[in-house]
Amino acid sequence: METTTCPKCLGAKRFPQYANIANGDCFVCGATGRVAVARNRPTGARGAAEPVSAACALATLRVWYANARRHGAAWFADEGESGVGMGAVRWYAAQMDAATAGRVLAAFESLAAECT
């Protein structure tokens, strides 16, 4: 699993000033100095881990759909590089109600089929 430096203790593993409480071990990382990186978000969209509102997701996907139309296959092939592509589209679609998500995914999928 990919890990990153603990944001609480900054890798120090314990807090000397709290040595009277469980040896001062950092509870966030379990005194390892490392925490797992959350992977349930589009790659490249760092800092966007918080769920977005359905309206915001829809607005984002409208822009992406316009970009995908303009750039064609290159937009879909760019997945992982830019944080866009179908993986990211599905992530945003998951923030919406099922009916809207279904329409959005169908639109992107038919566009992808035209382009590739």
Ligand SMILES: [Zn+2]
């Ligand atoms: Zn820690």
